[in-house]
Amino acid sequence: xxxxxxxxxxxxxxxxxxxxxxxxxxxxxxxxxxxxxxxxxxxxxxxxxxxxxxxxxxxxxxxxxxxxxxxxxxxxxxxxxxxxxxxxxxxxxxxxxxxxxxxxxxxxxxxxxxxxxxxxxxxxxxxxxxxxxxxxxxxxxxxxxxxxxxxxxxxxxxxxxx
Numbered sequence: 420x421x422x423x424x425x426x427x428x429x430x431x432x433x434x435x436x437x438x439x440x441x442x443x444x445x446x447x448x449x450x451x452x453x454x455x456x457x458x459x460x461x462x463x464x465x466x467x468x469x470x471x472x473x474x475x476x477x478x479x480x481x482x483x484x485x486x487x488x489x490x491x492x493x494x495x496x497x498x499x500x501x502x503x504x505x506x507x508x509x510x511x512x513x514x515x516x517x518x519x520x521x522x523x524x525x526x527x528x529x530x531x532x533x534x535x536x537x538x539x540x541x542x543x544x545x546x547x548x549x550x551x552x553x554x555x556x557x558x559x560x561x562x563x564x565x566x567x568x569x570x571x572x573x574x575x576x577x578x579x580x581x
Contacts (some may be wrong), residue, residue: 425562428452431484433493434468435500438565445560447513449530451553452535452561453490454510455546456568457541463565464493468513470529471536486536494544509541510570510581512561530554536539550581 425441428434430450438461444452447467451489456463469484480504483489498504514534534553551558552572562571571580 428465428467430467431469431481431488431489435462435464435476435493435496435563435571436461437500440466440565442563442565443561444512447559447561448515448517449513449533451514451530451533451535452559453486453493453541454512454561454563454570455493455497455502455507456510456563456565456570457506458502458508459506460501461466461501461565461568462502462570463527463563463568464497465563466490466493468533468537471532480549483548486533487540490540495542502547507546508549509523509546511548511553512536512559512570512572512581515558516556517558518575528547530537551580552579 425443426434428444442465444467451468453466466489472487473485514530516528516530555575560573569575572579
């Protein structure tokens with residue numbers, strides 16, 4: 420999993436890279452890690468999505484925290500690096516409901532809303548989701564190994580490969 424050459428993707432950020440490299444998003448709660456990977460060219464990206472859509476907020480200081488913007492930007496950057504759309508596979512991690520004690524009126528399931536927005540944008544781009552570890556109420560960390568294309572998910576209870 421995490422190695423010396425791992426780039427950590429912070430909240431509302433994304434990165435794209437060629438092999439050899441690895442990308443990681445730590446502490447995903449209601450946020451969603453969107454991983455796109457071209458296994459032929461070994462080019463991939465990871466976005467740490469915080470909110471569903473840019474249209475729902477007034478402050479647009481960090482546009483890459485929104486599913487609709489970050490996914491498009493990451494996709495465009497992957498194609499510029501040489502990834503081929505038909506090769507791209509997608510894996511999702513996160514989207515948990517972390518605040519069980521909060522009233523639904525106050526916290527309307529941002530994890531679920533994030534997942535819905537991510538899936539819609541991926542559908543619009545005609546990209547296929549091949550695996551996911553999403554929902555529930557547990558925080559996760561996601562690692563992408565660009566050599567193999569493997570995505571590893573770590574929680575307090577397990578480590579698994581998607």
